[in-house]
Amino acid sequence: MEEMRLNKYLAACGICSRRDADKLIEQGVVAVNGQTADRGLKVTQKDLVTVRGRRVCSPDRKVVLAYYKPVGVTCTERDAHADKIVTQEVRYPIRVTYAGRLDKESEGLLLMTNDGDLINAMMRGANGHEKEYIVKAVKAWTPEALEHMRQGIYLKELELVTRPCKIEQIDPKTIRMVLTQGINRQIRRMCKAEGYEVASLKRTRVIDVNLAKLKPGEYRELTRQEMQGLYAKCGLKEPVM
Numbered sequence: 001m002e003e004m005r006l007n008k009y010l011a012a013c014g015i016c017s018r019r020d021a022d023k024l025i026e027q028g029v030v031a032v033n034g035q036t037a038d039r040g041l042k043v044t045q046k047d048l049v050t051v052r053g054r055r056v057c058s059p060d061r062k063v064v065l066a067y068y069k070p071v072g073v074t075c076t077e078r079d080a081h082a083d084k085i086v087t088q089e090v091r092y093p094i095r096v097t098y099a100g101r102l103d104k105e106s107e108g109l110l111l112m113t114n115d116g117d118l119i120n121a122m123m124r125g126a127n128g129h130e131k132e133y134i135v136k137a138v139k140a141w142t143p144e145a146l147e148h149m150r151q152g153i154y155l156k157e158l159e160l161v162t163r164p165c166k167i168e169q170i171d172p173k174t175i176r177m178v179l180t181q182g183i184n185r186q187i188r189r190m191c192k193a194e195g196y197e198v199a200s201l202k203r204t205r206v207i208d209v210n211l212a213k214l215k216p217g218e219y220r221e222l223t224r225q226e227m228q229g230l231y232a233k234c235g236l237k238e239p240v241m
Helices: 006-012 019-027 116-123 144-153 186-193 224-233
Strands: 030-032 049-051 054-056 064-069 107-113 132-137 166-169 174-179 198-206 219-222
Touching: 006 019, 006 030, 006 049, 019 030, 064 224, 107 116, 107 132, 144 166, 174 186, 186 198
Parallel strands: 107 198
Antiparallel strands: 030 049, 049 054, 064 107, 064 219, 132 174, 132 198, 166 174
């Protein structure tokens, strides 16, 4: 990226308008390479720009976040009837959106990115990317029900059979499931087909990225190693970090 006026750079990063960027600079809350910035300053992609101590990322930089979506947050860009929208809950210097949904009643790992190619690759069902969930039912599981789901369940309303999946029982009511397809509300549909109601559902892993120690509402940037693995599994060239 060539040199760009600081106010234009902040606007390009989605922080605010150029006029509001000038106000932030005048307030002394914008710094470049650790020094309080002046109006008229020009920056490049190599400069470290912060607003109120928080790093502002280059609009050209591809980012991927691991976000712990809490129950009650809706995966949508806009919905007048939704109390909480995921793109408004994740306050990050660069605008990011979700790569794969979690329904409102579910919680856990959601990957957020500004890389459209990555989103497309992850959403392509033919790629068979693994997603891992902890599922707790209202009643105890029977071996027969678990085996049926492992082999694939016929979903009458969608007129399809789910792919075989991995299931490990944790306790009488709790299982770990690993799916390789992304049917809308798939786990809830599968459980219902076997006569089970889901009490709680949490996604703990997407491909090789784990929820780890994140708490509800928290997010983190993926590590370099995680980015390399994710892009490789999706058949994409790793972006410049």
